[in-house]
Amino acid sequence: QSALTQPASVSGSPGQSITVSCTGTSSDVGGYNYVSWYQQHPGKAPKLMISEVSNRPSGVSDRFSGSKSGNTASLTISGLQAEDEADYYCSSYTTSSTLIFGGGTKLTVL
Amino acid sequence: EVQLVESGGGLVQPGGSLRLSCAASGFTFNSYWMHWVRQTPEKGLVWVSRIDTGGSSLVYADSVKGRFTISRDNARNTLYLQMDSLGAEDTAIYYCARNPRGAYFDLWGRGTLVTVSS
Numbered sequence: 491q492s493a494l495t496q497p498a499s500v501s502g503s504p505g506q507s508i509t510v511s512c513t514g515t516s517s518d519v520g521g522y523n524y525v526s527w528y529q530q531h532p533g534k535a536p537k538l539m540i541s542e543v544s545n546r547p548s549g550v551s552d553r554f555s556g557s558k559s560g561n562t563a564s565l566t567i568s569g570l571q572a573e574d575e576a577d578y579y580c581s582s583y584t585t586s587s588t589l590i591f592g593g594g595t596k597l598t599v600l
Numbered sequence: 601e602v603q604l605v606e607s608g609g610g611l612v613q614p615g616g617s618l619r620l621s622c623a624a625s626g627f628t629f630n631s632y633w634m635h636w637v638r639q640t641p642e643k644g645l646v647w648v649s650r651i652d653t654g655g656s657s658l659v660y661a662d663s664v665k666g667r668f669t670i671s672r673d674n675a676r677n678t679l680y681l682q683m684d685s686l687g688a689e690d691t692a693i694y695y696c697a698r699n700p701r702g703a704y705f706d707l708w709g710r711g712t713l714v715t716v717s718s
Contacts, residue, residue, distance in 0.1 A: 526704035593644050
């Protein structure tokens, strides 16, 4: 099964908002509300930012939000800050009872 | 402290075997499904395998099915990944991750590097 499709890179200036898309199929993203998003800084382990499409774990800034429409999920970061510069990965449950990740998106804060 | 600590990575020749361990502490290990996820610069994060709380329900990615075996010892609070018939494509950082419910990971280890090379 191919990875979910994410843009390779996105960028924005401090204070701006950006959106990262994550496109799958009806067998994964579109079929379940089990999309999650992870932030990864260089050399560090991934960190959960959004679970189950739009749930934000305790301790995660409310500048991070998630949504889904059809086979595409989105992560929006508002009020960009320098510390948001990182790689972002989406993940989804699949009809095969497996999980699948996106290829990752590198966020650059200009 | 709530944490996961992987170990057992290293350099192995093609066709060889390796067993990874993931030691859990600070939480009730036997209440969580657990997963292995690997990462390479080229592919990013790739899901590998999942085990349920009791160790009876196992799921694998097609790329490792028949070669890798996930298991757990709840008495020792430890997750394992037995990797056989290793190839260069298995070279990666391997993470263990905790799955509280649904299909997401709320706790990750720091990873252990596996390098398959002659």
